[in-house]
Amino acid sequence: MxxxxxxxSVLAGGRGPYLARALRWIVEWGDVMGAKRLVxxxxxxxxxxxxxxxxxxxxxxxxxxQAEELREACQHPTAPGxxxxxxxxxxxxxxxxxxxxxxxxxEVQRGIAELATRSGFLPTFTCAxxxxxxxxxxGEVCAWTESSAVVYANSILGARTTRHGTESxxxxxxxxxxxxxxxxxxxxRKGTLRxxxxxxxxxxxxxxxxxYVAGAAAxxxxxxxxxxxxxxxxxxxxxxxALATGGGVTMCHxxxxxxxxxxxxxxxxxxxxxEALQFTPETLRQAxxxxxxxxxxxxxxxxxxxxxxxxxxxxxxxALLRGRHVADGVALWVNTARPTRALAExxxxxxxxxxxxxxxxxxxxxxNMRIPARRLxxxxxxxxxxxxxxIGAEVIVARTAACVRAALAGKWCGDE
Numbered sequence: 001m002x003x004x005x006x007x008x009s010v011l012a013g014g015r016g017p018y019l020a021r022a023l024r025w026i027v028e029w030g031d032v033m034g035a036k037r038l039v040x041x042x043x044x045x046x047x048x049x050x051x052x053x054x055x056x057x058x059x060x061x062x063x064x065x066q067a068e069e070l071r072e073a074c075q076h077p078t079a080p081g082x083x084x085x086x087x088x089x090x091x092x093x094x095x096x097x098x099x100x101x102x103x104x105x106x107e108v109q110r111g112i113a114e115l116a117t118r119s120g121f122l123p124t125f126t127c128a129x130x131x132x133x134x135x136x137x138x139g140e141v142c143a144w145t146e147s148s149a150v151v152y153a154n155s156i157l158g159a160r161t162t163r164h165g166t167e168s169x170x171x172x173x174x175x176x177x178x179x180x181x182x183x184x185x186x187x188x189r190k191g192t193l194r195x196x197x198x199x200x201x202x203x204x205x206x207x208x209x210x211x212y213v214a215g216a217a218a219x220x221x222x223x224x225x226x227x228x229x230x231x232x233x234x235x236x237x238x239x240x241x242a243l244a245t246g247g248g249v250t251m252c253h254x255x256x257x258x259x260x261x262x263x264x265x266x267x268x269x270x271x272x273x274x275e276a277l278q279f280t281p282e283t284l285r286q287a288x289x290x291x292x293x294x295x296x297x298x299x300x301x302x303x304x305x306x307x308x309x310x311x312x313x314x315x316x317x318x319a320l321l322r323g324r325h326v327a328d329g330v331a332l333w334v335n336t337a338r339p340t341r342a343l344a345e346x347x348x349x350x351x352x353x354x355x356x357x358x359x360x361x362x363x364x365x366x367x368n369m370r371i372p373a374r375r376l377x378x379x380x381x382x383x384x385x386x387x388x389x390x391i392g393a394e395v396i397v398a399r400t401a402a403c404v405r406a407a408l409a410g411k412w413c414g415d416e
Contacts, residue, residue, distance in 0.1 A: 001030055001035060007177070011024060018075070018076060019175065022073075022171035026168055026171045026172065026177065030179025035179035038177040039180045040141065041142060041143050042083065042141065042142070043140055043143070044084045044085070044143040044144065045087055045142070045144040045149060046170050047145045047169060048074075048121075049091075050070075050089075050090070050108050051063050051105075071115055073119075074116045077174075078173050078174060079176030082173060083122070083136075084120060084122065085132070085134045086124055087126070088127045088364050089363045090370075091109060091364060092361055092362060093109060113125075127146045127306075128237060128310075131233075133339075136157055140160065141161070143162075144161045145164045145166065145169045148241035148243075148245075148382065149240075151244050152236060154252075155236075157259070183250050189251065191267040193222070194224050194272065194277065195224060195279055196278055197225055198281070207235040208241065208379075209381060210225070212242040212243075212246040212385070213277075215249050216247050220247070220250075221249070223252045223277075224261070225252065225255065226255045237310070238307075238381070241306070244382075245381060245382040253267035291384040293388065294375055295394060299375045299406055299407075299410065299411055299412060300331065300374050301366070302326075302331070302377045302404070303333045303387075304379055304403060304404075306335060306365055306378065306380035306383035308335055309340065313400070316400060317404060321358065322356075327408060329410060330357075332358035333358070333366050334360045341362050358407075367386060367391055370390065373387070373393040375394040376394070376396070377406045378395065378396075379397070379403050402414070
């Protein structure tokens with residue numbers, strides 16, 4: 001890799017041992033990926049949570065070492081001109097009386113959050129940073145960690161980010177540099193799979209179904225959607241989350257929507273394939289059925305807001321709950337970012353959810369926290385996919401209204 005004299009100086013320890021190590025991370029990563037140089041990065045979304053329940057069985061010494069490494073990173077200011085937000089946690093800093101929300105780890109996390117804020121990070125603690133003010137522009141080079149957010153940044157906003165891990169995103173935040181490879185380059189943003197959509201997509205969960213099917217078919221490629229209506233922000237959020245769940249997708253194109261793909265031909269750089277994956281009404285129906293593995297209808301958990309709910313979604317949920325109450329024995333979780341919850345509280349809709357027996361949860365989600373569930377209902381294909389392995393729950397994925405009906409009844413009532 002070709003490095004500048006300033007970069008070589010940092011690598012040699014000119015700005016201290018930690019930044020030398022951080023630069024070594026991204027240089028070695030870039031070498032493996034075939035990058036020829038480092039380029040300036042002006043936007044990051046970094047992961048800096050204490051391990052908590054993620055590290056089951058880890059020793060106290062291991063947890064302490066991981067937290068100390070985060071503290072060391074936050075001793076350095078974020079790169080000038082780089083907007084840096086923080087990804088979700090594995091606990092919530094709200095009072096929550098469950099054993100998975102370890103008070104000791106909460107205090108450690110609070111301390112790291114304070115250090116991160118002083119360093120220049122914005123501790124939004126959300127998997128959907130574009131809902132809390134981090135909205136990069138077309139062509140802006142970013143370093144984002146959360147897989148669904150990466151797809152959203154590339155596909156909906158037209159920004160450019162490869163899929164990052166904890167170390168690379170932290171290094172990019174402090175150095176303002178990333179290796180140039182993958183979808184940072186024009187030639188690697190060309191579509192690889194044509195998806196013709198004839199099914200009616202009537203809600204965000206339907207878009208999630210589309211993403212789940214297309215992600216599995218595309219693998220590590222770039223699907224291009226043709227024939228869809230223009231998605232809402234919530235539609236796009238579910239599409240992008242499911243694409244990165246069904247497969248390892250980094251970006252997609254929606255012809256006429258993605259900033260660099262005003263036409264189908266543009267999405268494929270002029271080379272439109274004759275064959276296409278057909279997403280029909282039957283494909284849509286089968287996508288929902290593929291993530292319904294319940295052996296009974298009684299439920300104990302409903303999870304909404306994966307990725308984190310927008311203010312519009314919270315308003316919809318509150319309206320569906322108004323004047324009613326969640327069934328006994330059912331936990332209704334609505335996950336969102338702290339700024340979004342503050343807005344919901346100012347509007348009175350968070351209080352309506354609480355009055356109905358629901359809980360608006362910030363910083364994380366119950367599955368990230370490993371809060372157990374026996375049988376859950378969710379409107380997110382990503383949540384449905386991962387809940388099975390992460391907490392061993394039986395799962396039903398459905399549209400939002402059907403999820404709320406299940407929460408009120410204490411059982412799965414069907415789609416209608």
